[in-house]
Amino acid sequence: MLRHVIRRNAAALLIMSAALGGCGSDNQPSAPESAVESKPAAPAQAFGRIDRERLLAADAEPGNWMTRGRDFGRSHHSPLTQVNRDTVARLGFAWEYRTNTNRGLEATPIVVDGVMYTSGVAGRVYALNAGTGAEIWAFDPHIDYQVTRKTCCDEVNRGVAVWQGKVYVASLDGRLFALDAATGKVLWETDTIVDHTRGYSSTGAPEIAGNVVVIGNAGSELDARGYVSAYALDTGALAWRFYIVPGDPKLGFEHPELELAAKTWDPNSLWEAGLGGTPWDALIYDPELNLLYVGTGNAALWSYHDRSPAGGDNLFLTSILAINPDTGRLVWHFQQVPGDRWDYTATQPIILADLNIDGRVRKVLMQAPKNGYFYILDRETGEFLSARNYVPVSWGHVDPETGKGIVDEQSSDYGAYGPKLVFPSAMGGHNWHPMAYSPETGLVYIPTIEAGMVIYDPTKGHDYRRGLWNTGVTSMFSDALDAMLANPEKAPAELRELIRSGELTRGKPDPKTRGLLRAWDPIAGKTVWEFETAGTWDRAGALATSGGLVFHGDALGRFRVYDAANGKLLKDIDVGSTIMAAPMTYAVDGVQYVAVMAAWGGGGWSSAQPTSAAYRYGNQGRLLAFKLDGGATPKPELLPEPDPIPEPPAMSAAAEIVQRGERLFGQNCRTCHSMLPGGPSKDLRRMNAATHANFDAIVRGGAYKALGMPQWDDVLNADDAEAIRAYLIKLSWDAYRAQN
Incomplete structure (x- = not known):
């Protein structure tokens, strides 16, 4: 497998060597892989020509933006x-x-x-x-x-x-x-x-x-x-x-x-x-x-x-x-x-x-x-x-x-x-x-x-856990703090009385x-x-x-x-x-x-x-x-409403297994998996039967690593993974019952 990939657009290189101008409604399609060997029409030194003298005189070239903040002082x-x-x-x-x-x-x-x-x-x-x-x-x-x-x-x-x-x-x-x-x-x-x-x-x-x-x-x-x-x-x-x-x-x-x-x-x-x-x-x-x-x-x-x-x-x-x-x-x-x-x-x-x-x-x-x-x-x-x-x-x-x-x-x-x-x-x-x-x-x-x-x-x-949080x-x-202060019963046990008594917020700025x-x-x-x-x-x-x-x-x-x-x-x-x-x-x-x-x-x-x-x-x-005098800004299409949560698998794990799964999920999974249907990561309350069946292979075996899901077999054993799945099944049932 290639460690890095370069994709070049030969047509764009030719355009750059001739003149810059015009506007388009979208980016041009990528060149086919055969274009990788194409030679630019302009010499390489014509690209990225920034040096000390030019950077120090950045105000003399207001049309350029030569650092992340334009100038060396990063003024933006x-x-x-x-x-x-x-x-x-x-x-x-x-x-x-x-x-x-x-x-x-x-x-x-x-x-x-x-x-x-x-x-x-x-x-x-x-x-x-x-x-x-x-x-x-x-x-x-x-x-x-x-x-x-x-x-x-x-x-x-x-x-x-x-x-x-x-x-x-x-x-x-x-x-x-x-x-x-x-x-x-x-x-x-x-x-x-x-x-x-x-x-x-x-x-x-x-x-x-x-x-x-x-x-x-x-x-x-x-x-x-x-x-x-x-x-x-x-x-x-x-x-x-x-x-x-x-x-x-x-x-x-x-x-x-x-x-x-x-x-x-x-x-x-x-x-x-x-x-x-x-x-x-x-x-x-x-x-x-x-x-x-x-x-x-x-x-x-x-x-x-x-x-x-x-x-x-x-x-x-x-x-x-x-x-x-x-x-x-x-x-x-x-x-x-x-x-x-x-x-x-x-x-x-x-x-x-x-x-x-x-x-x-x-x-x-x-x-x-x-x-x-x-x-x-x-x-x-x-x-x-x-x-x-x-x-x-x-x-x-x-x-x-x-x-x-x-x-x-x-x-x-x-x-x-x-x-x-x-x-x-x-x-x-x-x-x-x-x-x-x-x-x-x-x-x-x-x-x-x-x-x-x-x-x-x-x-x-x-x-201490090496290489982990x-x-x-x-x-x-x-939002989590706002919800907790509004309803102390949603707070961890260590905090409930501090919230009810007002001791937690006494003398502090507005927590909103x-x-x-x-x-x-x-x-x-x-x-x-x-x-x-x-x-x-x-x-x-x-x-x-x-x-x-x-x-x-x-x-x-x-x-x-x-x-x-x-x-x-x-x-x-x-x-x-x-x-x-x-x-x-x-x-x-x-x-x-x-x-x-x-x-x-x-x-x-x-x-x-x-x-x-x-x-x-x-x-x-x-x-x-x-x-x-540009045009109207195109927007992506609105996402459809999420499908209802499907009926989860039967809940068979003991309460202590579910509690263990909750602890392990919090330690290892919660940063990426928020359980929001519109979030960038998957809502695990909606796992289908195939995902449940392959859960250990995904979590511990790295089956989805190429898609961004890392492998956890050095941290979690098979029982740990099953405990996490049990906790997710509980969350799925809670959400399934709530929607119905």
Whole structure:
């Protein structure tokens, strides 16, 4: 079986070599396999021609979008003005490209010289004619779907890097590829994962940092030990690797920074659990200062009582690191949450800008991480400049002089004081969705979630499972929390009296979940305007332009345009697909386009809300482009109402077997199987007789692995699988009786 597939469209290559222009109603059909050997009419160096000088002068080429955030500062702001406050009412459909996938799309495309490069599910890559959407080539890394056991949050990918004729992408299973930008041919690939028995995956975009390409990894909900790796641009040879947290000090340290970090951990920490810190996003390079900034992740084992019993700050969890990319050595670090225990990652997108602070222009780094505070740091020295909360916060506060996080133990330490309602939730006040900074308004536009979570440690001690989920806690937020607070009888036994008495919510912010686009003044540290979206899980990236506009999508399938100064809604397009990714804009032949990828996924990917476009229309992956005087946007057909649940098999298992199956399902299956008829994954209450008969072969034998269902025979024995099936039969009977 091929490990990766390149599909090229010879006709599109000929079109690209001649002229770019026109628009189409859909992407062109793929070329037959015989076209793979076709030679492009233009030389390879004409494609993907981005280098340091061109990137530093990005504003001189407003028609291009050369990084995931357009410029090296990742502002997600464009100088283009053809689409503006006066003309945006004319914005309409230009073209679409269908990825033929049904999982989340999170990437922001790159456009250079009329060619669009973007990534899709699991690290697929698409090169398109940016004027028409015609496919030039497509690349599929053909991952081993066993890796999906190790993903917390879908099979997503957040983008590519384009540099000097190459396109770099990481596949979900942790391979890093360099592709020829003209043809999609693999120039080199390398495995970035140091230990495949642990819970590693890769979902972030590579970052070009001087003479190396850098990539991180994910897996802190499992047992990964986070690190970033740097590779030679032309060969893929490993240049250096920086670990985020130490390993067992008895085994020595891979680099000197870890000796410093180890002093902030209990010597008897649960080292075998990896301990997390995975830098799954927020890699950004400053070519002016030659510094690579790395936002690090949460702890593996959320409760410090389990992972580092004596406490400690646990460096370099939830930190921003400044690394010299030539040497891999640390220049400075800033930790946001000492001893993180709530999944408050610092992996959220970072923006580099020059701001006038107290009469002095400072080179700053801005970030709105999960913990609810908006940070401004001097990016040259790491000096703390300010932090103001942009959402309600209860876990603690930030010292206004030093920037150190001060934890309110009584209010938020569930390990010592029992279940707690903590703000923000593990979704974060802001997650991976890119925010945008407009130098014209001076505002940062933040995709925001106001939400709390109930969190507790049900076991008081963790049974570590290698390569599997190891948070060690129970947490509830969003719709589950709302339902539980409204009806305490639906809550776990440990929480019912706390809810009835009001003790759980006393003195806390309103626990109702809200999704908002928030315009934030970073200097004043306050909200200027906000727009509340309909869905509690809404969280899509933002785009700002010199046309005085902000673009933003939502879960309902609305693509909205606001006045950047005051938040007035100027345009609302129903696209029929859930949008999470950040829009971007570019120009071809004098025409400005706005493009966005659309498909539901990420955290909670299997639980698409019934009001969402993904639930109502399905979740086919789409890349949509708009322009002035375009047409009506086509929408997928509405899905039919689900068939009634069929009569399940007879319920013969004993109650204790069903209870065991419920526990095993919660440990191993619930992340992917939400039991929603309109979700991207199968509703297992509707299994037919053949699926019941083949259940063990599917679950333990890997019969459906090629379709994305991993094999579990190393974790579950035959009795375990049968217990899970018994639990599913019970759920099926409950639903069958309820519908009748």
